[in-house]
Amino acid sequence: DAGITQSPRHKVTETGTPVTLRCHQTENHRYMYWYRQDPGHGLRLIHYSYGVKDTDKGEVSDGYSVSRSKTEDFLLTLESATSSQTSVYFCAISERQGSYEQYFGPGTRLTVT
């Protein structure tokens, strides 16, 4: 299994509070991704990173920001959490040029009350 951890694994927070989710990899992969998974929607890309300090938006980026100051860490921040951001969040990594395979972390279940 690819060395990917996510923290926390579960979190309950209140509307309006800031939340930061962490993805940590030990594979030294260049690309990192944040997805959210919701019933009936599959996985949707929030943001991704193609190198340290290089990030870009995905299809559902509103309300989220990211940072990557080190190769191994990719942080996802909800500046002011809303109930619509209740979801399961997955981090993924990818490396080999021409491969396109992504390897996923175990996920973080976030509930915004």
Added chain:
Amino acid sequence: AQSVTQLDSQVPVFEEAPVELRCNYSSSVSVYLFWYVQYPNQGLQLLLKYLSGSTLVESINGFEAEFNKSQTSFHLRKPSVHISDTAEYFCAVSDLSGGSNYKLTFGKGTLLTVNP
């Protein structure tokens, strides 16, 4: 823009029966195709992939998928399923255009339920 359609949201089958999970994609360029599996309360695991070469690809646990360029499909099949195959299956596509940054587009998933 690429998109993926998984034609069935749920597929119930009996143990030892054959199964086909359907996936169609749309893209204006060449693509790589993937099937991922998600067991309950777990992350996604790569099941199999088509990058190039033979259009029939196989996984280690008996699944296979065939890339059909003319029909833009990548259906997943297994001749005889087990209870342990119960999971959600996701089809994904990545186009090979410059600037894609290795992004994947996922289908909405098919829940395969294998009953005794």
